[in-house]
């Protein structure tokens with residue numbers, strides 16, 4: 001996971017997105033007003049407790065990052081003074097779900113939120129960003145995209161789904177019975193009523209001219225950037241704040257918990273939480289799921305080449321200490337092995353740490369200002385002069 005975070009942070013630098021640190025605890029009310037009372041997250045999965053203050057405020061361990069970022073953004077007055085902002089955050093989230101592979105009660109998200117941009121180019125930029133990360137990690141993703149429309153289109157769509165649900169009430173599952181009146185759109189992503197969900201009204205058929213144009217522009221920009229996608233009308237998302245573009249990214253290397261990234265546009269949210277009417281859009285990456293996808297794909301990681309430095313004898317150890325610094329500065333990843341162990345034991349250690357090369361310096365080599373360079377993958381060994389060692393090892397990278 002550390003590796004994925006490292007790559008994601010490097011990507012943020014290239015996209016000029018700055019870090020924001022948000023608290024693990026927020027008032028429960030924040031999530032009720034944003035994520036939504038009827039969402040599974042708020043109605044079933046939050047860890048809440050009562051504070052010790054007189055008002056007995058209810059606090060919640062954050063189940064997602066978006067509401068906290070919006071709250072902090074408004075509290076800092078940015079919605080009025082400097083609305084266009086790009087943030088990323090990284091850290092644990094908490095949801096009381098049934099644990100299984102890829103689904104945990106404490107899990108890590110790496111999220112991005114952009115404020116003050118209503119244009120379709122911003123939606124496309126975030127989706128290209130996700131595709132860049134995919135490419136960087138050497139994974140295969142599928143991007144599924146949809147548009148829920150604005151408040152106007154959404155309410156006509158909601159009514160149509162509600163009517164549809166009522167007409168098929170007896171065929172609905174237990175969960176859909178319960179949530180139909182409160183949050184009818186959830187019918188569309190029901191994992192049980194799949195057939196009914198597929199035949200249900202689609203938000204794309206209810207888009208007003210402006211929302212249609214916005215969606216078409218996003219798709220057009222994705223095509224010109226070479227990002228593959230499929231339109232999936234069932235991506236309605238279980239959280240209340242979305243409008244217009246919504247998306248989910250799945251990994252072909254995972255089983256049932258295969259959504260690795262999800263997000264969308266939330267233009268009304270800053271205002272709902274007491275700020276100015278500033279548009280917003282973002283996504284969050286499920287870090288454990290990406291790590292699992294990497295493991296399943298056995299994708300080699302780009303990284304520093306690893307060298308095990310083996311010194312035999314005191315004089316060689318002195319030279320090796322100096323040499324280790326020189327090699328690390330290249331940069332290479334260097335572990336200076338215990339000089340008190342035998343050559344055999346040190347070579348075993350070199351294998352164990354997955355070193356690409358072992359550099360061996362004994363008294364004889366030291367006298368010739370040379371080292372034995374052993375390619376551990378190929379089990380081949382040759383002598384090189386210490387003066388040439390850096391050039392021999394670098395810029396070869398482990399991949």
Ligand code: HAM
Pocket residue numbers: 063064065066095097102103104105106107108109111112113259260261262263264281282283284285286287288289
């Ligand atoms: P979400 O779909 O609830 O969206 O979560 C985003 C991603 O977090 C999921 O696609 C999944 O990879 C990961 N995830 C969610 N729950 C778990 C879990 N229990 N265990 C492991 N991984 C999990 C949000 O949270 C929104 N805040 C995304 C967003 C940001 N929308 C706009 N901005």
